[in-house]
Amino acid sequence: MTGPPLLVGEDLRKSFGPTPALDGASLDVVGGEVVAIMGPSGSGKSTLLHCLAGIVRPDSGRVLYEGHDMSAMSDSARSALRRTRFGFVFQFGRLVPELTCLENVALPLRMERVRRGEAERRAAEWLDRLEVAGLAGKRPGEISGGQGQRVAVARALVTGPRVVFADEPTGALDSLNGERVMRLLTLTARETGAAVVLVTHEARVAGYSDREVVVRDGRTRDLQRSR
Amino acid sequence: MSIGQTFLGLLEAGPRHGYDLKRAYDDRFGHSRPLPYGQVYATLSRLLKDGMVELDGIEPGGGPERKRYAVTAAGVTDVERWLATAEKPEPYLQNTLYTKVVLALLTGRPAADLLDVQRAEHLRLVRELTRRKLTGDLAEQLICDHALFHLEADLRWLELTAARLDELARRMRS
Ligand SMILES: Nc1ncnc2c1ncn2[C@@H]1O[C@H](COP(=O)(O)OP(=O)(O)OP(=O)(O)O)[C@@H](O)[C@H]1O
Ligand SMILES: [Mg+2]
Numbered sequence: 001m002t003g004p005p006l007l008v009g010e011d012l013r014k015s016f017g018p019t020p021a022l023d024g025a026s027l028d029v030v031g032g033e034v035v036a037i038m039g040p041s042g043s044g045k046s047t048l049l050h051c052l053a054g055i056v057r058p059d060s061g062r063v064l065y066e067g068h069d070m071s072a073m074s075d076s077a078r079s080a081l082r083r084t085r086f087g088f089v090f091q092f093g094r095l096v097p098e099l100t101c102l103e104n105v106a107l108p109l110r111m112e113r114v115r116r117g118e119a120e121r122r123a124a125e126w127l128d129r130l131e132v133a134g135l136a137g138k139r140p141g142e143i144s145g146g147q148g149q150r151v152a153v154a155r156a157l158v159t160g161p162r163v164v165f166a167d168e169p170t171g172a173l174d175s176l177n178g179e180r181v182m183r184l185l186t187l188t189a190r191e192t193g194a195a196v197v198l199v200t201h202e203a204r205v206a207g208y209s210d211r212e213v214v215v216r217d218g219r220t221r222d223l224q225r226s227r
Numbered sequence: 228m229s230i231g232q233t234f235l236g237l238l239e240a241g242p243r244h245g246y247d248l249k250r251a252y253d254d255r256f257g258h259s260r261p262l263p264y265g266q267v268y269a270t271l272s273r274l275l276k277d278g279m280v281e282l283d284g285i286e287p288g289g290g291p292e293r294k295r296y297a298v299t300a301a302g303v304t305d306v307e308r309w310l311a312t313a314e315k316p317e318p319y320l321q322n323t324l325y326t327k328v329v330l331a332l333l334t335g336r337p338a339a340d341l342l343d344v345q346r347a348e349h350l351r352l353v354r355e356l357t358r359r360k361l362t363g364d365l366a367e368q369l370i371c372d373h374a375l376f377h378l379e380a381d382l383r384w385l386e387l388t389a390a391r392l393d394e395l396a397r398r399m400r401s
Contacts (some may be wrong), residue, residue: 203383204353
């Protein structure tokens, strides 16, 4: 994959206490590619993802989105970027329990002040693409974990993000459901040209990526590019 | 893969000539590595001797390939037992990789790198099989999945070994 990187993390460092969670991690992501972040538990994968997504501010190092330094942005500019350009999928869907699946998927659009009718129409389209159209009227408590993850993927993609961040999106699923979520996530991301930054410790999930970056003790090792 | 029991299973659908049996085997299980005729007839004569198959009439003027084989009751029992018995989990690469890791530690070479290189190679294959799975039919998907689960197991071993290199090095020194 070529072209200028969409998202760049440069020599990121972050400590929560005496031991660093990130100790010089770098990563760049090109539009349309799926990058898997792998490595042992506690090595700093989630922290790296949170820094790249502008959720956690690194102690040092820079994150550039389309060449713009995210730490130089105001908080409101950064959260606007998160809402409009980024999508998120976490291990446990994190859907809003009081809302129906359709309302959950429409939520990011509603936050962008899209009219309810329009937001729900687009949300319904995404539920359909993720093969869960039948769940539109159900609440998260009434559906299975695998179904919930597909709803979460629909919600992550509904705004047409440039980057989807997924932290162990299949961690709570059995292999068949995990595969289904990965297939739909990567296929739809490829269709829309979104990049995916995927944290996983499962090789079979990483199989859906274009390349992997291994994090050890807060440092990245890019196996393909170091050769 | 036991060819004998596979033949017996194929014969359960009805008697066949040796040649037909080979064709049926190659079609379903050959995976671009067809069985040599020698092996086909050696297997059949062993099955015949063991009473697992019997001749079902010989056509006039025929050589060995003209013989028709039928599975016997003992043959059917044998297939059943084979299908019901778990296969012994075979070590694949572990021996070689373990030897390499130990050798690297012994000679002061970076064992972690060796594991990372192996890991990248494993993941490359994981990716390739995943791509094949996405475009293949159900049979292809199942075959790829089998390989993927094995690769995943190897990868876990690589990860675990990487996490224990210091301990391993310490034990080797003491
Ligand atoms: N909010 C936080 N407060 C304090 N410590 C934290 C916080 N987030 C992460 N850490 C610490 O930073 C280190 C890296 O954590 P991180 O969550 O990034 O690891 P990970 O690679 O995602 O692990 P896992 O595979 O278990 O999810 C750990 O030692 C962790 O305890
Ligand atoms: Mg994590």
